[in-house]
Amino acid sequence: MAILIYLFWFSFLTFFSFIFLKKNRNPKSKLQPPPGPPSFPIIGNLHLLQGLPYRCFHQLSLKYGPVMLLRLGFVPTVVVSSREAAEEVLKTNDLETCSRPTFAGPDKLLNGSIDITFAQYNESWKENRKVAMMELLNIKKVQSFRYIREEEMDFLVKKVSESALQQSPVDLTKTFFFITASIMCRSALGQNLHEREDKIEELVIETALTLDCFRFSDSFPCRLGWFLDWLFQMNKRLNKVCKKLDAFCQLVIDEHLKPDGKKTRDPPAHIVAGLFNMIEKHGHRDSSKRNMDQIKAVLVVKPYIIIYDLFLGGIDNGAITLIWVMAELMRNPRVMRKAQDEIRTILGSKRERITEEDIDKVEYVKLIIKESFRLHPPLPLLVRKTRSHVKIQGYDIPPDTSIMINIWKIARDPKHWESPEDFIPERFIDSSIYYKGQNFELLPFGSGRRICPGIAMAIPILELGLLNLLYFFDWRLPDGMIDQGVDMEENGTISVGKKRPLLLVPRIWTIIQGYDVPAKTQIFINAYAIARDPKYWEKPDEFNPDRFLDCSIDYKGLKFELIPFGSGRRICPGMATAISIMELGLLNLLYFFDWGLPEKDEGEEILTGNEDAL
Numbered sequence: 180m181a182i183l184i185y186l187f188w189f190s191f192l193t194f195f196s197f198i199f200l201k202k203n204r205n206p207k208s209k210l211q212p213p214p215g216p217p218s219f220p221i222i223g224n225l226h227l228l229q230g231l232p233y234r235c236f237h238q239l240s241l242k243y244g245p246v247m248l249l250r251l252g253f254v255p256t257v258v259v260s261s262r263e264a265a266e267e268v269l270k271t272n273d274l275e276t277c278s279r280p281t282f283a284g285p286d287k288l289l290n291g292s293i294d295i296t297f298a299q300y301n302e303s304w305k306e307n308r309k310v311a312m313m314e315l316l317n318i319k320k321v322q323s324f325r326y327i328r329e330e331e332m333d334f335l336v337k338k339v340s341e342s343a344l345q346q347s348p349v350d351l352t353k354t355f356f357f358i359t360a361s362i363m364c365r366s367a368l369g370q371n372l373h374e375r376e377d378k379i380e381e382l383v384i385e386t387a388l389t390l391d392c393f394r395f396s397d398s399f400p401c402r403l404g405w406f407l408d409w410l411f412q413m414n415k416r417l418n419k420v421c422k423k424l425d426a427f428c429q430l431v432i433d434e435h436l437k438p439d440g441k442k443t444r445d446p447p448a449h450i451v452a453g454l455f456n457m458i459e460k461h462g463h464r465d466s467s468k469r470n471m472d473q474i475k476a477v478l479v480v481k482p483y484i485i486i487y488d489l490f491l492g493g494i495d496n497g498a499i500t501l502i503w504v505m506a507e508l509m510r511n512p513r514v515m516r517k518a519q520d521e522i523r524t525i526l527g528s529k530r531e532r533i534t535e536e537d538i539d540k541v542e543y544v545k546l547i548i549k550e551s552f553r554l555h556p557p558l559p560l561l562v563r564k565t566r567s568h569v570k571i572q573g574y575d576i577p578p579d580t581s582i583m584i585n586i587w588k589i590a591r592d593p594k595h596w597e598s599p600e601d602f603i604p605e606r607f608i609d610s611s612i613y614y615k616g617q618n619f620e621l622l623p624f625g626s627g628r629r630i631c632p633g634i635a636m637a638i639p640i641l642e643l644g645l646l647n648l649l650y651f652f653d654w655r656l657p658d659g660m661i662d663q664g665v666d667m668e669e670n671g672t673i674s675v676g677k678k679r680p681l682l683l684v685p686r687i688w689t690i691i692q693g694y695d696v697p698a699k700t701q702i703f704i705n706a707y708a709i710a711r712d713p714k715y716w717e718k719p720d721e722f723n724p725d726r727f728l729d730c731s732i733d734y735k736g737l738k739f740e741l742i743p744f745g746s747g748r749r750i751c752p753g754m755a756t757a758i759s760i761m762e763l764g765l766l767n768l769l770y771f772f773d774w775g776l777p778e779k780d781e782g783e784e785i786l787t788g789n790e791d792a793l
């Protein structure tokens with residue numbers, strides 16, 4: 180079927196190519212375009228993109244250089260693959276290159292891309308971004324959500340502990356998506372996912388996967404593209420996701436608008452409230468002038484688009500990053516061991532909880548996250564569109580040209596990175612390279628006017644998550660997967676995550692008197708020796724019940740110098756019955772009888788230690 184579709188499409192386009200060929204040639208153009216591979220009419224260089232786009236671009240850049248021109252269908256696209264060229268785009272020419280090309284998926288989802296992420300550079304984008312910063316993403320707001328992040332991490336530890344006790348694998352992909360979704364939904368929307376039955380994190384994954392699909396209209400932004408999308412039912416799945424997302428957004432808005440709406444402990448001034456306040460200020464809620472339908476139309480659109488940005492930007496990228504970090508740590512046991520040693524030494528062995536105050540104490544965790552961003556940026560291609568003519572590395576690039584910056588390739592460029600393919604967090608010790616858009620060899624959050632506004636929100640989630648996972652647990656691959664190791668296959672075109680779920684078996688960190696005790700070790704506790712230890716007992720070998728007069732030592736498992744019934748989870752459940760039998764028995768034996776030793780010889784035997792005679 181796939182071959183038939185491909186053949187149909189190819190012959191269809193080739194036929195049309197001859198008709199369009201003449202029209203597309205412009206011999207009078209003075210443009211000096213960047214070099215690039217020869218292209219077919221109509222399809223251009225689309226046939227060269229087989230596999231993950233950033234890897235294909237990397238291969239092509241080896242031949243055509245760090246600034247090359249591709250034709251992706253009808254869309255001229257300049258691919259930038261060097262730090263210097265990236266700096267020229269994102270810093271020198273930021274204003275001229277800070278628009279975005281139109282993508283059919285988001286365009287449909289958002290009724291014309293009037294959100295933040297996919298919006299053209301215009302007043303509406305500026306306003307939306309300002310509101311998002313004001314109401315949700317500035318440092319002060321982010322700090323006010325600290326208790327939410329800490330509570331959610333406590334929940335994470337509890338869930339993982341349950342699997343650890345059963346020694347069963349945890350699907351970390353699902354777990355991380357749930358945790359990031361839960362944090363984002365509580366912080367931004369006042370929605371507590373623990374109280375909801377629908378699986379929002381699954382909707383996030385589904386939305387991301389659906390948007391990531393190839394669409395003809397991305398490369399042929401004309402009727403031909405729409406027709407082909409319609410013909411091959413490319414939007415069927417998207418329509419379904421739109422409906423689900425719509426229902427969720429509507430629910431958030433309805434709950435917000437209800438005067439007696441659900442009260443939660445979480446901050447009421449979340450971003451939805453902020454947007455409504457903004458609309459109110461602008462007079463859109465003046466019901467005397469507008470009818471209710473109009474008002475609702477305005478009210479629905481803004482929160483909806485911001486909710487959408489949070490879904491993709493906030494949840495997807497955060498979860499993807501944590502998954503990559505854990506996968507790399509499993510592949511690099513040296514780094515895992517070092518991180519755990521450092522965290523556990525600094526935080527000590529008696530912690531029941533880790534808070535954000537602990538984050539700055541452990542530098543190595545920050546280096547690990549940086550290194551993971553370098554090797555696995557969740558968005559490996561930054562996508563821009565020129566607003567006017569720009570010159571990049573001496574090449575002229577006309578307005579309305581898409582620019583893709585291959586940050587994946589730049590972060591592995593041997594010109595800037597020693598052993599670029601290896602996971603070495605130590606490379607950042609004493610290095611001034613940071614990921615906030617100033618150093619163009621490391622751009623996981625982009626740079627310039629379109630830099631990710633969610634950095635302050637994203638980083639504490641990653642750091643706190645990793646601290647918890649490495650402090651409380653040791654990790655191993657599930658039985659049967661140990662020989663294969665961790666697979667690192669990638670998936671996706673816009674955001675790129677690990678293709679297969681990451682399954683790992685946790686073990687609760689066990690430390691006894693400073694000694695690390697590995698999983699599945701047998702432990703014998705010598706209760707006999709402890710109960711005769713002269714450190715705790717005077718004349719320990721003497722039978723002297725009086726030692727317990729006015730003494731708080733009991734045998735119920737709370738005083739560890741006397742544990743005849745054991746202690747903890749496995750304490751003897753028959754203790755109470757046994758004690759009643761013994762007490763009643765002894766009472767009877769002592770009340771009704773006097774006792775003496777048997778005849779002399781046998782008594783002597785007992786006194787000399789022959790207990791069988793008793």
Ligand code: HEM
Nearest residue numbers: 295296492493496497558623624625626629630631633637
């Ligand atoms: C590990 C986590 C994250 C990564 C790696 C990441 C990465 C990025 C990147 C590379 C961009 C494009 C920047 C550019 O074009 O120069 C971006 C844009 C954006 N991100 Fe993030 N992001 C993350 C988390 C978040 C969070 C937590 C939020 C919000 C809560 C968020 C919201 C956005 C928005 C709204 C944009 C669009 C900005 C614009 O076009 O003006 N991101 N992000």
